Amino acid sequence: MIDLNIKALTELTRRFLPDFVKRNHGKILNVGSTAAFIPGPLQAVYYASKAYVRSFSLAIASELTDTNVTVTVLLPGATNTEFGATSGMDKTALFNKTASSMKVSQDGYEAMMQGKLEKISGLTFGQKIMMAFVPLTPIKIILKQVKSMQKTIK
Numbered sequence: 001m002i003d004l005n006i007k008a009l010t011e012l013t014r015r016f017l018p019d020f021v022k023r024n025h026g027k028i029l030n031v032g033s034t035a036a037f038i039p040g041p042l043q044a045v046y047y048a049s050k051a052y053v054r055s056f057s058l059a060i061a062s063e064l065t066d067t068n069v070t071v072t073v074l075l076p077g078a079t080n081t082e083f084g085a086t087s088g089m090d091k092t093a094l095f096n097k098t099a100s101s102m103k104v105s106q107d108g109y110e111a112m113m114q115g116k117l118e119k120i121s122g123l124t125f126g127q128k129i130m131m132a133f134v135p136l137t138p139i140k141i142i143l144k145q146v147k148s149m150q151k152t153i154k
Contacts, residue, residue, distance in 0.1 A: 001049055002045065004049075005052065006049055009053060009056065013028065013060065017060070017069070020067075020069045021069055024067055024069070025068050025069065026069045026070075027069070027072070027113070028069075028071045029073075029074060030053050030072070031053070031074050032074060033046075033053075034075050034076065034077045034120060034123065034127075035047040035050045035051075036055075037054075037075075037131065038134055038142055039146070040150065042150040043150055058117060058118065072111050072115070072117065072119065073118045074112075075119065076099060076108075076121045076122040077122040077127055078098045079098055079101050079104050080098040080101055092151065097124055098122075099122025100122075103122065104121045104122045
C-alpha cells in the first residue's frame with residue numbers, strides 16, 4: 001500500500017511534472033480518499049497513505065500556481081469497487097452504502113478539467129454532515145467511531 005499510494009504516486013509525479021512545467025500545460029489527478037481527513041484504526045496504513053496523497057497533491061498544486069499545470073486530488077468515500085471485497089471492508093458498516101465508481105470517476109475527471117484543487121465525491125448526506133463535524137470533534141471520539149465502523153459485521 002505504501003508502494004502504491006506513496007512511492008508510485010511520488011515517482012510518477014517526479015517523472016511527468018517537469019515536462020508539464022516545461023510545456024506550461026498539463027493536469028494531474030491523484031486519487032486520495034476521505035480517509036485522508038482522519039486517522040483510521042484497523043486500517044492505519046491505508047488512512048495514513050491517503051493523507052499523504054492529499055497533502056502531497058495540495059502542496060505540489062501550490063508550487064505550480066504560476067504555471068498552467070494543475071493538480072487535483074479526488075477524495076471519494078466508500079466506492080463500489082473490488083477494493084471493498086479485497087480488503088474485507090465490504091463486511092463493515094463503513095461500506096454499507098457505497099458510491100458508484102462511474103459517478104466518482106466522472107466527478108474526479110470534471111474537477112481535474114476545471115483545475116480544482118480537490119473534489120470530495122460519493123458521500124451520502126449523513127456522511128457529508130459527519131465530515132463537516134470532523135474538525136470540531138475531539139480526536140478520541142473520532143478514533144472510537146472510525147474503529148467501530150471498521151470492525152467486521154457479524
